[in-house]
Amino acid sequence: MQSDKSSIVSTLPKRILGKSGLEVSALGLGCMGLSFGYGPATGKQEAIKLLQAAFDSGITFFDTAEAYGPYDNEILLGEALAPYRNKVVIATKFGFKEGKPALGLDSSPSNIKAVAEAALKRLKTDHIDLFYQHRVDPSVPIEEVAGAIQELMGEGKILHWGLSEAGVATIRKAHAIQPVAALQSEYSLFFREPEEEIIPTLEELGIGFVPFSPLGKGFLTGAINEHTQFDPTDFRNIVPRFSEENRKANQRMVDMVKAIADAKKATPAQISLAWLLAQKPWIVPIPGTTKLHRLQENIGAVSIELTEANLEQIETSASKITIQGERYPQHLQKQVGK
Numbered sequence: 001m002q003s004d005k006s007s008i009v010s011t012l013p014k015r016i017l018g019k020s021g022l023e024v025s026a027l028g029l030g031c032m033g034l035s036f037g038y039g040p041a042t043g044k045q046e047a048i049k050l051l052q053a054a055f056d057s058g059i060t061f062f063d064t065a066e067a068y069g070p071y072d073n074e075i076l077l078g079e080a081l082a083p084y085r086n087k088v089v090i091a092t093k094f095g096f097k098e099g100k101p102a103l104g105l106d107s108s109p110s111n112i113k114a115v116a117e118a119a120l121k122r123l124k125t126d127h128i129d130l131f132y133q134h135r136v137d138p139s140v141p142i143e144e145v146a147g148a149i150q151e152l153m154g155e156g157k158i159l160h161w162g163l164s165e166a167g168v169a170t171i172r173k174a175h176a177i178q179p180v181a182a183l184q185s186e187y188s189l190f191f192r193e194p195e196e197e198i199i200p201t202l203e204e205l206g207i208g209f210v211p212f213s214p215l216g217k218g219f220l221t222g223a224i225n226e227h228t229q230f231d232p233t234d235f236r237n238i239v240p241r242f243s244e245e246n247r248k249a250n251q252r253m254v255d256m257v258k259a260i261a262d263a264k265k266a267t268p269a270q271i272s273l274a275w276l277l278a279q280k281p282w283i284v285p286i287p288g289t290t291k292l293h294r295l296q297e298n299i300g301a302v303s304i305e306l307t308e309a310n311l312e313q314i315e316t317s318a319s320k321i322t323i324q325g326e327r328y329p330q331h332l333q334k335q336v337g338k
Contacts, residue, residue, distance in 0.1 A: 012058030019206030020182070020207075027059060027285060028091075044076065051080035062088060063091045064091070066094065074122040090130070105135055105335070108140055109151075129159050130162055135338075164183070165185050165335065171202075185336075211284075219241075219242075220257060221268055253321050271301075271304065
C-alpha cells in the first residue's frame with residue numbers, strides 16, 4: 001500500500017486555471033468541512049494531519065474562506081500549511097458581513113480590503129494566491145469590486161482573483177476590468193447546469209473552473225442513502241435534494257456510477273471525479289473530506305482513464321435520470337447565478 005501512495009505523489013498531475021498561468025494540482029482540497037457545514041468541526045490535530053497528508057500526497061491547492069467558522073478554517077490552514085507555504089496555492093474568499101452569511105452580503109471595497117488584511121494574518125502569509133468573491137453582491141457594482149481587487153494586486157497582497165456562483169453577465173463585466181483566474185461553482189454529475197452557459201463562457205474567456213461539491217455533497221460516493229441520518233448541525237438537513245424522498249429517487253444516479261466503477265475496479269467517488277477531470281483540461285475539482293482514507297481514495301481518481309466509450313455510457317445513462325430536488329433552500333438559491 002505504501003508504494004501506491006508514493007506513486008501518487010510522483011504522478012499527481014498539474015493543471016493551469018484558464019489563461020491565468022496559475023498552476024495547481026489537478027485535484028484540490030475543499031477545506032470547509034473540517035470546520036463548518038457538515039456536522040461538528042474536526043479536532044485541530046486531526047485536521048492538521050489531514051491537510052499535511054494532502055500535501056504529502058501531491059495536493060498543492062487548498063480552498064478556504066473567512067466564512068468557514070467564521071475564521072476558524074483560515075486559522076487552521078495558516079498553521080497546517082505554514083511549513084509548505086511557498087509550495088502551495090491557497091484560495092480564500094470575501095463577501096459576507098463579518099464573515100457571517102446569515103448577516104448578508106458585503107462586497108464594499110472597504111470590506112474587501114479589510115478581509116484581505118485579516119485573512120493574510122490568519123493564513124500567516126504575505127499574499128493570497130486566489131481571492132474569490134464568495135457571492136455576487138447586487139448592491140455593489142462588480143466594476144467596483146474588480147477595482148478594489150486591482151488595488152490589492154498592485155500592493156502584491158493578491159496574486160489572482162475569482163468569482164463564486166456568479167452568472168455569465170457578471171463574469172464578463174468582471175473579466176473586462178481585471179482578468180478573472182477562476183470561477184468556483186457547484187458542478188458534478190449531480191448538478192450539471194453550468195454546462196448550459198457557464199462552461200462555454202469560461203472557455204471563451206480563458207477562465208479556469210473549480211467545481212465545489214464535485215461528489216454531490218457526498219451523495220455520489222455511494223455512502224448516503226434514504227436512511228442516512230445527518231448530524232443536527234449538518235447543512236444537508238435543509239437541502240431539498242437531500243430530503244429522504246429525493247435521496248431515494250436520486251439513488252439511480254449513484255447506481256449508474258457504481259456500475260461503471262465496478263467495471264473499472266474503482267469507487268463511485270473516483271469515477272465521479274475522473275468524469276469531471278475529463279470534461280475540460282482547465283477544470284480542477286476540490287472535493288472535501290475529513291477522513292484520510294477518503295483523501296487517498298479521491299486522489300486515486302486522477303489516475304483513472306475514462307475512455308470515450310465510458311464517457312458516452314455515462315452520458316447516455318445520465319440523460320435518462322432526472323435529479324430530484326433543488327440544490328439549495330430558497331433563501332440561498334437567491335444568491336446564486338447573479
